[in-house]
Amino acid sequence: MKYVILIHSNPDPWGHPTSRFTPEGKALPPEEHEAADKAFEDLLGEISESGELVHAEALAAPATSTLYGWSPQGHLVTDGPYAEAKEQLAGFFVIDTATPERAEEIAAQFAQPGGTIELRPGMQ
Template sequence: MKYLVLIYSNPEPWGHPTIDFTEVGRAIPEDERAAMHKEFEDMLAEISASGEFVTAEALAAPSTSTIYRVGSKGRRVATDGPYAEAKEQLAGFFVLDVASRERAEELASRFAGPGDTVELRPAM
């Protein structure tokens, strides 16, 4: 079963890993952040070795996006992004291929970092 792990964050300025750019992340002592980075890298090694990792990508700043819609009279309209008018924006994603929803939930909870929101969504 494939699942998408969507990571939303509000780093200022935009950058990855988001913990290094969010206010809450920067407040964590450097040695604790280093331990968190290692824990995350260990999880990535685990899911790579198990074959559960499919792909991942960090995304550029929302301000670099372009939104496309169909406007009045069926015309396509392009506007500068971001789409959502919220502080938290989509920062990146991981695609996992796991045996069960429970395993996907276990892994998704491990993706949540200080200042981030993680969404787990099954692929159709």
């Protein structure tokens, strides 16, 4: 079953990994970032080798987005970001797992300082 792991964050300045650019992440000592980076690289290696990683992409800053809407008069085009929320979509991973529990296990490992992780199943 396919799932998308959505990474919501508000780094300042916008950068990746986002946890290095959030207030919570900036407060951590370098050793904690290094340990988190190693754990994340290990996770990516594991899900790549198992075939569970389908695709991943870090996203550019929300201000670079273009929004397309609809009205009876025609398409509406405006500059982003779409949401006025504090956190924005920073990146995503598409995974394909045998069970929902495995998807939850993987997604939990994406938790990071100053960010929220959303796990959402694909439509079946």
